Amino acid sequence: MKARILLLAAVCSLGIYSQLQAETVKLGIFPSNEPARLYQVMEIFGDYLREKTGDNISVIVSHDYNELGLRLREGSIDIAWLNTLTYVRLKSVIPEMEYLATYMERSERTGEVIPYYRSNIVCLKSSGFSSLEDIRDQMFAFTDPSSTSGYAYPNMMLKKRGIDPESYFRKVFYLRQHDRVVEALRHGSIAAGAISDGTLSAAIRRYGDIFSVLAESEPIPLDAIVSTADFPSARIEAYRAALLSMPAEHPFFHAMQEVLGWNAAGFDVLDDGFYDSVREALKQ
Amino acid sequence: MSFRQKLFLLILIPFILLTALQIGGLQQLIKQIRKTREQYEISEIQTIASRIELMLRMMENAAINLSRPVEIRNALERGDNNTLYDWSSSFTQSFDTILFSDQDGIVIARAPDEFRFGDSIAHLPFFTGTPGDECYLGVTELDGVNSITVSRLIKKYNDVVLGNVTISIAITPARLATLVRDPGEILLVYTNSERVSSNDSIRLRKDAYRELPYTEKFAPVLSHFRITFTDFSTYMRLLELQRSMTISSLLALFITSLVLFLLLRRELRPYSYITYALIHYAEQKSDLASTREQLETIPKNTNRDAGRIAAALLRMLEAVQSNLSHIETIAQKDALTGLANRRSLDSLLTAEIEKSARYFSPLSVILLDIDHFKEVNDNFGHQSGDTVLKRLAALLEANSRSSDLIGRWGGEEFMIISPGSSSEKARIYAEKLRDLLENQNYSIKIQATGSFGIAGYQSGDSVSSLIERADRALYRAKTGGRNRVEIEPPDQAGKSV
Numbered sequence: 001m002k003a004r005i006l007l008l009a010a011v012c013s014l015g016i017y018s019q020l021q022a023e024t025v026k027l028g029i030f031p032s033n034e035p036a037r038l039y040q041v042m043e044i045f046g047d048y049l050r051e052k053t054g055d056n057i058s059v060i061v062s063h064d065y066n067e068l069g070l071r072l073r074e075g076s077i078d079i080a081w082l083n084t085l086t087y088v089r090l091k092s093v094i095p096e097m098e099y100l101a102t103y104m105e106r107s108e109r110t111g112e113v114i115p116y117y118r119s120n121i122v123c124l125k126s127s128g129f130s131s132l133e134d135i136r137d138q139m140f141a142f143t144d145p146s147s148t149s150g151y152a153y154p155n156m157m158l159k160k161r162g163i164d165p166e167s168y169f170r171k172v173f174y175l176r177q178h179d180r181v182v183e184a185l186r187h188g189s190i191a192a193g194a195i196s197d198g199t200l201s202a203a204i205r206r207y208g209d210i211f212s213v214l215a216e217s218e219p220i221p222l223d224a225i226v227s228t229a230d231f232p233s234a235r236i237e238a239y240r241a242a243l244l245s246m247p248a249e250h251p252f253f254h255a256m257q258e259v260l261g262w263n264a265a266g267f268d269v270l271d272d273g274f275y276d277s278v279r280e281a282l283k284q
Numbered sequence: 285m286s287f288r289q290k291l292f293l294l295i296l297i298p299f300i301l302l303t304a305l306q307i308g309g310l311q312q313l314i315k316q317i318r319k320t321r322e323q324y325e326i327s328e329i330q331t332i333a334s335r336i337e338l339m340l341r342m343m344e345n346a347a348i349n350l351s352r353p354v355e356i357r358n359a360l361e362r363g364d365n366n367t368l369y370d371w372s373s374s375f376t377q378s379f380d381t382i383l384f385s386d387q388d389g390i391v392i393a394r395a396p397d398e399f400r401f402g403d404s405i406a407h408l409p410f411f412t413g414t415p416g417d418e419c420y421l422g423v424t425e426l427d428g429v430n431s432i433t434v435s436r437l438i439k440k441y442n443d444v445v446l447g448n449v450t451i452s453i454a455i456t457p458a459r460l461a462t463l464v465r466d467p468g469e470i471l472l473v474y475t476n477s478e479r480v481s482s483n484d485s486i487r488l489r490k491d492a493y494r495e496l497p498y499t500e501k502f503a504p505v506l507s508h509f510r511i512t513f514t515d516f517s518t519y520m521r522l523l524e525l526q527r528s529m530t531i532s533s534l535l536a537l538f539i540t541s542l543v544l545f546l547l548l549r550r551e552l553r554p555y556s557y558i559t560y561a562l563i564h565y566a567e568q569k570s571d572l573a574s575t576r577e578q579l580e581t582i583p584k585n586t587n588r589d590a591g592r593i594a595a596a597l598l599r600m601l602e603a604v605q606s607n608l609s610h611i612e613t614i615a616q617k618d619a620l621t622g623l624a625n626r627r628s629l630d631s632l633l634t635a636e637i638e639k640s641a642r643y644f645s646p647l648s649v650i651l652l653d654i655d656h657f658k659e660v661n662d663n664f665g666h667q668s669g670d671t672v673l674k675r676l677a678a679l680l681e682a683n684s685r686s687s688d689l690i691g692r693w694g695g696e697e698f699m700i701i702s703p704g705s706s707s708e709k710a711r712i713y714a715e716k717l718r719d720l721l722e723n724q725n726y727s728i729k730i731q732a733t734g735s736f737g738i739a740g741y742q743s744g745d746s747v748s749s750l751i752e753r754a755d756r757a758l759y760r761a762k763t764g765g766r767n768r769v770e771i772e773p774p775d776q777a778g779k780s781v
Contacts, residue, residue, distance in 0.1 A: 139390075139402040141365070144366075145362075170390070171363060171386070171388075171390050171392075171402060172363050173363045173364075173365045173392065173401065173402065174362055174363055174364045174365060174366065175365050175366055176364070176365075176366035176367075177366070180365075180366065180398075180399070183398070183399040184365075184399050184401070184402075186399070187399035187400055189399055189400055189401045189402040189403075190402055
């Protein structure tokens with residue numbers, strides 16, 4: 001009898017344990033935007049995943065890109081939404097990290113849903129600048145050294161034109177978030193800055209056609225969704241399935257558009273090789 | 285000192301004392317208020333100076349704290365606006381502006397103005413004036429507003445300067461108002477290039493403002509502040525009250541003195557008049573008549589009492605004068621006959637002799653003595669004797685010229701001074717009188733005759749020599765059988781008498 005009771009208790013505890021395990025999936029996201037806004041949107045994303053996988057999703061917006069890398073490495077998050085550059089960098093130091101899917105956007109130009117975006121170097125139309133030559137000795141802003149479209153690609157674009165930002169501009173600021181670059185431009189604190197095309201589209205929608213594009217990058221593979229190496233493969237599949245089946249009209253995409261200004265349109269399961277072009281570009 | 289002066293002082297001195305006490309009391313009160321205020325103000329001034337010092341120390345501490353973290357140093361070196369903004373925005377509750385600038389003076393981040401950076405503060409004094417290991421402390425114009433500024437260098441390896449962290453608090457009326465206990469009562473004013481007050485609705489005179497105490501360290505900020513207390517105006521009003529009260533008291537004193545003086549003069553002048561008139565009379569500087577005249581001129585309508593006194597005095601003087609004239613009459617007349625008495629005759633004769641000597645006019649003296657008058661007295665009594673004397677007097681008066689002076693020389697002897705009459709004329713006149721006397725009828729059987737001696741004035745005669753000569757003639761008439769007239773011839777010897 002005693003043995004039966006003990007067995008029952010053991011089974012129950014195991015069941016509760018496994019249930020607890022299923023409830024705590026932490027989704028980390030890089031601070032591309034104001035954290036409050038990111039939370040607002042990502043909670044919808046989390047709700048969708050919970051609905052599809054049965055897991056309780058806890059959204060964490062990291063302070064910066066480094067934090068996200070550290071958390072992935074130490075396992076304090078399970079799944080992460082990484083921007084391209086962070087994915088490439090982290091993948092090189094944490095090879096066991098699992099690629100789940102690639103985020104896709106609807107192109108403003110063609111209307112196609114594609115896993116690419118671009119980086120733009122923009123200024124205010126009112127400033128009268130029309131080329132990168134015009135902004136010599138002016139104030140310039142990147143977002144973050146870990147940002148793909150806010151730093152890596154625009155930096156590359158400048159370098160290709162023989163421009164060393166630190167000496168070419170009077171001062172180079174790092175404003176971390178793309179929309180802060182937009183605000184700094186609007187306030188006249190900087191003459192030009194680097195932002196993603198999604199941010200630019202959102203800014204145009206918000207403030208009107210007040211911006212001029214001084215340079216545009218090649219297509220950049222969009223953000224990657226990854227999991228830690230410890231994340232069970234069955235679950236990885238479940239999450240991939242959930243992402244792939246996310247309907248185009250889901251409120252999450254709408255919120256991405258409305259709140260963050262990103263033209264979010266879906267997810268695609270590609271592979272790590274998709275990001276090789278970035279690796280190539282960074283080498284240059 | 286006259287009575288009037290004494291009375292004047294008697295009334296005025298209490299008034300002066302009262303006024304002095306009043307002014308002195310107010311002075312004392314003001315002194316006490318001033319002392320209490322002074323203590324209160326000193327403590328408030330000290331408190332406010334301490335508050336500003338505390339604020340400066342807090343700014344200093346914040347600047348020190350924001351200059352140390354490695355993250356801040358790295359962010360400043362990189363131009364990481366976001367990290368610096370995050371650090372500085374947590375201090376915006378306490379300070380108005382926190383800004384980080386690089387070694388060229390370009391602002392890397394500014395809170396709370398998140399998106400305003402990239403401007404240069406290289407021209408501002410704290411950028412060049414910040415000492416190596418300490419904080420810069422001063423007042424700088426930031427964005428057009430005078431601001432208390434604390435700046436500190438941010439260094440790498442403790443010696444490579446990366447830039448500055450600068451903390452400022454704008455000197456605004458609202459900020460100044462937070463430093464004083466009661467903005468309605470205490471005014472804290474920043475007075476350098478432009479003036480900022482904790483309460484713009486109150487403006488006081490420049491000299492009402494006082495400096496705050498400060499040490500050398502905080503002098504660059506504290507020395508520009510001034511403080512004043514609106515109650516200062518109450519104190520000033522109190523002083524004005526004291527001034528006006530003193531002036532009005534002095535004015536009242538002056539007016540009272542003047543009115544009192546005029547009133548006393550008006551009321552007491554009649555008494556002075558009376559006194560002076562009486563003193564003059566007493567000192568024989570005036571006679572009764574002129575004294576009366578003086579008393580009559582006293583304005584009686586100004587002081588009825590004095591008028592009554594003057595009138596009474598006047599009546600008294602009139603009575604005295606009347607009595608005196610009566611006494612004088614009595615002194616000059618013979619009581620029985622009403623003729624001039626011997627003393628009067630003496631003075632009359634003296635005067636007539638002087639006149640004759642001066643004008644060379646004739647003058648005769650007739651001495652008349654009733655014959656056997658003793659027998660009349662003895663036989664018919666003194667009453668009858670007196671009657672004879674009176675009748676004779678009446679007879680003489682009735683039969684003499686108005687210029688003749690008749691008097692009783694003594695007993696039954698009479699004298700007639702006849703100015704302008706020679707001896708001969710006098711003799712005729714005497715004969716007439718002798719005859720009238722002889723034929724006089726009395727009610728009782730009295731037979732009274734008279735003997736007459738006449739002397740004419742001759743140059744050099746004195747009263748006594750003239751009378752003596754008349755007396756000699758009378759003697760001859762007596763000895764020659766009585767009831768007759770004798771003339772004393774001119775006597776050469778008489779001249780020498």
